[in-house]
Amino acid sequence: MNKGGGMKKMKYVLVTGGVVSGLGKGVTASSIGVLLKACGLRVTSIKIDPYLNTDAGTMSPFEHGEVYVLDDGGEVDLDLGNYERFLDIKLTRDNNITTGKIYQAVIDKERRGDYLGKTVQVVPHITDAIQEWIERVAMIPVDGQPGPADVCVIELGGTIGDIESMPFTEALGQFSYRVGKTTTYETLHDAAAGNFCLIHVSLVPVLSAVGEQKSKPTQHSVRGLRSLGLTPNILACRSTLALEENVKQKLSQFCHVPAENIITLYDVPNIWHLPSLLRDQKAHGAILGALNLLGVAREPNLKEWTSRAESCDMLLEPVRIAIVGKYTGLSDSYLSLLKALLHASVSLRKKLVVDWVPASDIEDETAKENPEAYKAAWKLLQGADGVLVPGGFGDRGVEGKILAAKYARENRIPFLGICLGMQIAVIEFARSILGLQDANSTEFDPDTKSPCVIFMPEGSKTHFGGTMRLGSRRTYFQVMDCKSAKLYGNRGFVDERHRHRYEVNPDMVSTLEDAGLSFTGKDETGQRMEIVELPNHPYYIGAQFHPEFKSRPGKPSALFLGLIAAACGQLDSLLHAHKIPNGMAKKVSLYQNGNATKFAKIPADGIYSNCNGVHA
Ligand code: GLN
Numbered sequence: 001m002n003k004g005g006g007m008k009k010m011k012y013v014l015v016t017g018g019v020v021s022g023l024g025k026g027v028t029a030s031s032i033g034v035l036l037k038a039c040g041l042r043v044t045s046i047k048i049d050p051y052l053n054t055d056a057g058t059m060s061p062f063e064h065g066e067v068y069v070l071d072d073g074g075e076v077d078l079d080l081g082n083y084e085r086f087l088d089i090k091l092t093r094d095n096n097i098t099t100g101k102i103y104q105a106v107i108d109k110e111r112r113g114d115y116l117g118k119t120v121q122v123v124p125h126i127t128d129a130i131q132e133w134i135e136r137v138a139m140i141p142v143d144g145q146p147g148p149a150d151v152c153v154i155e156l157g158g159t160i161g162d163i164e165s166m167p168f169t170e171a172l173g174q175f176s177y178r179v180g181k182t183t184t185y186e187t188l189h190d191a192a193a194g195n196f197c198l199i200h201v202s203l204v205p206v207l208s209a210v211g212e213q214k215s216k217p218t219q220h221s222v223r224g225l226r227s228l229g230l231t232p233n234i235l236a237c238r239s240t241l242a243l244e245e246n247v248k249q250k251l252s253q254f255c256h257v258p259a260e261n262i263i264t265l266y267d268v269p270n271i272w273h274l275p276s277l278l279r280d281q282k283a284h285g286a287i288l289g290a291l292n293l294l295g296v297a298r299e300p301n302l303k304e305w306t307s308r309a310e311s312c313d314m315l316l317e318p319v320r321i322a323i324v325g326k327y328t329g330l331s332d333s334y335l336s337l338l339k340a341l342l343h344a345s346v347s348l349r350k351k352l353v354v355d356w357v358p359a360s361d362i363e364d365e366t367a368k369e370n371p372e373a374y375k376a377a378w379k380l381l382q383g384a385d386g387v388l389v390p391g392g393f394g395d396r397g398v399e400g401k402i403l404a405a406k407y408a409r410e411n412r413i414p415f416l417g418i419c420l421g422m423q424i425a426v427i428e429f430a431r432s433i434l435g436l437q438d439a440n441s442t443e444f445d446p447d448t449k450s451p452c453v454i455f456m457p458e459g460s461k462t463h464f465g466g467t468m469r470l471g472s473r474r475t476y477f478q479v480m481d482c483k484s485a486k487l488y489g490n491r492g493f494v495d496e497r498h499r500h501r502y503e504v505n506p507d508m509v510s511t512l513e514d515a516g517l518s519f520t521g522k523d524e525t526g527q528r529m530e531i532v533e534l535p536n537h538p539y540y541i542g543a544q545f546h547p548e549f550k551s552r553p554g555k556p557s558a559l560f561l562g563l564i565a566a567a568c569g570q571l572d573s574l575l576h577a578h579k580i581p582n583g584m585a586k587k588v589s590l591y592q593n594g595n596a597t598k599f600a601k602i603p604a605d606g607i608y609s610n611c612n613g614v615h616a
Pocket of ligand 1: 390391392393394418419420421443499500501502503
């Protein structure tokens with residue numbers, strides 16, 4: 001791209017939402033990125049969250065979905081996970097803009113006296129800060145190649161008209177005017193040419209009484225958008241079925257958007273279909289036209305996406321994974337985990353079925369207080385092919401998680417413990433095998449006589465007061481003859497993302513190892529335990545890091561792949577196939593034809609579970 005030399009102009013695609021929240025704006029924006037990437041362009045992305053929190057680190061996963069962790073330790077909105085997974089890129093904490101971050105930057109500047117006595121105001125100071133932030137961050141390379149990307153997809157969170165997004169809409173209105181028009185000689189006279197393309201995602205509901213597609217809500221939200229100085233180039237309308245021609249005409253007339261730029265985001269069996277759905281309606285043509293890129297981009301190649309989306313729909317043989325966690329009512333709380341399980345299942349051609357087991361329901365106390373819930377929870381656990389204990393904070397459900405780990409260990413059920421889940425596995429082992437009845441983490445019992453998990457903050461010179469060990473850290477394999485090293489492709493080390501304060505007590509490691517536990521991965525000092533395994537168990541692995549954050553469609557994360565393979569009885573063949581994870585589905589054929597179980601309805605994310613509402 002941009003071979004002609006000269007200063008490269010960044011092209012921006014802004015994605016806004018109207019009418020209601022929860023339209024799948026994030027997945028749509030990610031799919032737009034995939035489509036542009038398939039046209040040969042390099043793509044980066046920025047997510048704007050108009051809330052006041054500086055980052056998502058302090059937000060409850062129950063309220064806001066999971067906290068996604070980046071390589072640089074940024075604790076960000078889960079939509080950045082969608083971008084990383086869809087575009088196979090690595091974002092930075094600055095790719096997530098919040099009101100809190102912008103105000104903090106402006107107030108810091110004011111305190112330094114940088115405004116030279118001026119009255120500091122939302123317009124122009126906050127709005128300028130937003131634009132400067134966007135322009136700066138858009139230039140950061142995120143795909144491993146040198147130099148900035150060609151296109152930056154910006155997603156504005158929330159719905160147009162929200163009070164808290166006003167400074168952003170004002171800033172983006174100014175921004176579209178300022179960067180929108182291209183100034184090169186060749187394109188100066190082309191009215192359509194520019195550097196800015198606005199895609200408005202909206203809803204076209206169908207009233208069941210009359211069965212008619214209603215365009216009015218979209219008309220209103222576009223009017224709102226225009227009143228804020230933003231003109232949509234493309235309308236992407238969510239609706240159950242494709243838009244009828246007369247509805248498109250009406251929308252075109254009232255919203256001043258050409259009918260061919262009105263795309264329907266109708267319901268698809270799984271979200272991997274979205275890029276091709278956009279391509280089939282020529283969304284790329286409209287975007288590339290608006291960005292004056294028609295001459296440089298190629299026809300999109302989405303072969304990999306289409307075949308993955310289609311093969312995901314056709315999977316029949318289930319693999320049942322019990323997730324024993326705290327927030328089992330809302331699957332967004334464990335979004336990356338679900339995605340990692342899905343990537344692994346799809347690559348092994350299994351239909352993922354997730355059974356959510358509320359950790360506290362398997363505790364003895366529940367047997368007395370709510371015997372029905374107790375029975376139901378144990379039934380789910382006992383029906384699972386594999387057990388996963390995810391990360392978590394706080395002591396609710398900890399005893400239940402310990403029981404789940406014990407059950408998996410004793411019954412030789414494949415088990416993966418992540419972060420807290422690894423700590424749980426160590427506590428359970430210390431209690432059951434070393435006979436240390438009160439073994440615990442000092443997070444849950446500060447006075448325990450057997451502290452097998454302790455507070456181990458990382459001495460950070462830059463983040464005063466921050467005690468969390470966050471972001472990418474290196475794990476060195478201690479032996480090569482272990483499942484985790486093999487699953488990671490026999491590399492000497494691996495970089496994964498962390499988010500924790502507590503760790504296995506180094507003083508207890510030799511006792512634990514003498515009793516049969518094996519710490520197969522450690523940090524560079526040998527003091528921090530990163531991976532634990534039970535060698536004489538079919539698959540019993542705990543990781544202090546969160547491998548789920550680096551799992552990608554087509555590139556399943558090693559430890560998840562191991563769990564699913566073990567749960568389907570395929571681990572040995574997987575481990576014997578020397579070259580593992582990346583793109584493994586193509587290299588190793590592990591197809592198994594068993595008794596197919598039919599499911600009535602295909603869920604939109606390809607994951608079957610006993611809980612609804614997974615979004616991306
Ligand atoms: N609460 C544990 C810790 O801080 C585990 C954290 C996690 O699972 N993310 O170490």
